[in-house]
Amino acid sequence: MKDSCVVEPHVVVELHVDRSSGDIDLEHDMAHLMKEIFELWKAKQKSYGPHNISTFGLRGVVVRLWDKMQRIVRMTWNGVNNPLPNESVRDTLLDIACYGLIATLVFDDAWPESNMQIGEGKNG
Numbered sequence: 001m002k003d004s005c006v007v008e009p010h011v012v013v014e015l016h017v018d019r020s021s022g023d024i025d026l027e028h029d030m031a032h033l034m035k036e037i038f039e040l041w042k043a044k045q046k047s048y049g050p051h052n053i054s055t056f057g058l059r060g061v062v063v064r065l066w067d068k069m070q071r072i073v074r075m076t077w078n079g080v081n082n083p084l085p086n087e088s089v090r091d092t093l094l095d096i097a098c099y100g101l102i103a104t105l106v107f108d109d110a111w112p113e114s115n116m117q118i119g120e121g122k123n124g
Contacts, residue, residue: 033097041098053102054114061103068096 015031017024053061071092074080082088105111 033094037094037097037101040094041101044098050112051114053106054111058103058106061099061106065096065099065103068092068099072096 015034017027017031019027021027056063071082071087072089075082075089075092102111
């Protein structure tokens with residue numbers, strides 16, 4: 001019997017660090033950050049799946065972005081240290097970048113739709 005596992009195609013996306021921005025060092029740093037954001041998104045997507053976004057759509061992403069912005073304001077302008085792990089200023093900035101990209105995919109109708117209703121799932 002054949003294995004019915006479908007292998008998805010491997011896609012390579014190239015970022016050209018070529019000094020076209022005028023600053024090769026900044027291009028290099030930006031390319032590395034983009035890769036870091038992608039890896040962060042994949043890890044979180046594996047944990048949460050697409051339904052947490054598609055259930056509430058763009059408004060839900062805006063609420064998440066608002067929460068992240070409030071955290072940044074508290075930590076940078078108000079000087080409040082966040083005691084929770086993985087919620088430093090840098091972590092929060094990466095989350096904001098990630099949610100900005102997710103919001104763009106939702107806006108462009110490129111995010112998967114969900115038939116899941118609130119309360120469904122493992123514990124619902």
